[in-house]
Amino acid sequence: MKKKILYGLLVILIIIQFFRIDKTNPAIKIENDFIEINNPPEEIASILKTSCYDCHSNESTYPWYSNIAPVSWWVKDHINEAREELNFSEWGTFTAKRKDHKLEEMVEEVEEGEMPLNEYTWTHSEAKLTAEQKTLLMDWVKEVRETAKNKKDKKILHLNNGEKWGANIETTAGIERMLSIINEEIEDGRISLYAAMGQRLSIEMETIFAECTMEGDAHDQLHLYLIPLVEIVRDMEDVEKEDTAMILQKDILKHLNKYADFFESA
Ligand code: HEC
Numbered sequence: 001m002k003k004k005i006l007y008g009l010l011v012i013l014i015i016i017q018f019f020r021i022d023k024t025n026p027a028i029k030i031e032n033d034f035i036e037i038n039n040p041p042e043e044i045a046s047i048l049k050t051s052c053y054d055c056h057s058n059e060s061t062y063p064w065y066s067n068i069a070p071v072s073w074w075v076k077d078h079i080n081e082a083r084e085e086l087n088f089s090e091w092g093t094f095t096a097k098r099k100d101h102k103l104e105e106m107v108e109e110v111e112e113g114e115m116p117l118n119e120y121t122w123t124h125s126e127a128k129l130t131a132e133q134k135t136l137l138m139d140w141v142k143e144v145r146e147t148a149k150n151k152k153d154k155k156i157l158h159l160n161n162g163e164k165w166g167a168n169i170e171t172t173a174g175i176e177r178m179l180s181i182i183n184e185e186i187e188d189g190r191i192s193l194y195a196a197m198g199q200r201l202s203i204e205m206e207t208i209f210a211e212c213t214m215e216g217d218a219h220d221q222l223h224l225y226l227i228p229l230v231e232i233v234r235d236m237e238d239v240e241k242e243d244t245a246m247i248l249q250k251d252i253l254k255h256l257n258k259y260a261d262f263f264e265s266a
Contacts, residue, residue, distance in 0.1 A: 016069040021076040023066070026058040032092030033057075044140050048088070051116045051127040055082035058089035063123060078117065096148065103145045107138050154217075157224045157262060165218040167263040170211035175259045178204045182253050186245075194245035198236030201252065205233060218263075225262060229255050 030036050034057075035045050054060050055078055066075040086102050094102065109115040110129065121128045129137070159165075181200050186193045205226070214222055232251050239245040 013069075019069055019073075021066065021072045023060075023062050025060055026089070028058050028089050029092070032090055034088035034091035037091055038144055040140055044137060047129070047133055047137055050124075051129060053088060054124075054127075055079050055117070055120070056086050056088050058083070058087065065123070078119070096152070100145060100148060103141050103148075106141050110134055110138055110141075154220070155224070157221060159262060160217070160221075164262055164264040165221050166214075167218070167222065167265050168211070168213045169265045171208055171214070171222065172259075172263065172265040174204050174208035174211070175256060179253075179256050182249060182256060186249075189242070191240070191242050191245060194239050194242070194249070195237055197249070198233055198239065201233045202237060205230060221262065225259065 035048060040048070060079055062075065066072045086105070091099070106115075111134070116124075116127050116129070178201055181197060181204065184197065186197070208226070212219070212222065229252070232248055232255065236245065236248045236252065239248060
């Protein structure tokens with residue numbers, strides 16, 4: 001009886017060997033690769049390749065035991081699941097939000113010692129991360145996240161690495177004309193003069209836009225600077241109450257003075 005069962009198992013084991021897993025890696029587009037895009041230091045790249053890429057990329061190398069069913073099925077399952085969750089070969093196709101989330105998960109998984117999977121390090125001892133490697137990897141991943149976040153912050157007015165942005169002379173001259181207009185004193189009760197002031201400022205702003213020859217980041221920053229100004233100047237044109245007008249005048253003056261903190265003409 002025992003013999004029969006063993007014999008039966010052997011037959012099954014032989015038969016399942018015919019159900020082989022597909023080991024062909026999906027095609028790789030190098031421009032979408034995580035390492036290619038983020039260009040980490042050699043040491044980090046090597047950690048990722050050794051400890052993560054077998055499962056989380058389209059560059060899997062299959063161990064010898066992956067030739068034997070049912071272990072092969074189990075290996076293939078891991079790889080499929082890992083690729084589905086996070087495929088480093090397809091990094092370039094992720095949205096900014098997904099990238100950020102995956103980077104966050106990477107830190108978490110490594111910190112908690114969840115990754116690389118234990119089942120993997122049993123047979124790939126070189127993939128086991130030392131405490132030092134973990135710290136290196138996590139610090140670098142956090143840095144990548146931070147850099148991406150700062151790029152997003154480009155949409156906030158800021159200096160050019162601590163220096164002012166170079167503005168064309170016409171822009172600076174336009175701001176100066178606006179400053180002299182806004183500094184004019186208006187007698188009490190002359191509300192219509194505030195609206196007229198708004199119109200004159202508006203004309204100067206149009207000239208600034210028309211004459212601007214700035215390009216690239218400097219141009220984007222000027223735009224960020226001017227947008228709120230356009231809005232308060234428009235409010236000034238439509239102003240009906242004297243106390244509102246006086247507040248607007250102060251706000252515009254404050255915003256115009258800010259120009260020199262961020263821009264200068266050579
Ligand atoms: C043996 C294959 C294998 C290796 C090697 C491996 N992983 Fe995983 N990884 C998986 C599998 C399977 C999952 C999905 C199931 C789970 O979360 O346990 C996963 C999930 C993850 C997730 C979660 C993704 C999400 O959004 O939930 C992250 C992050 C991750 N791995 C990062 C890594 C990093 C970083 C390494 C290398 C240091 C690594 N993994 C090595 C198999 C692997």
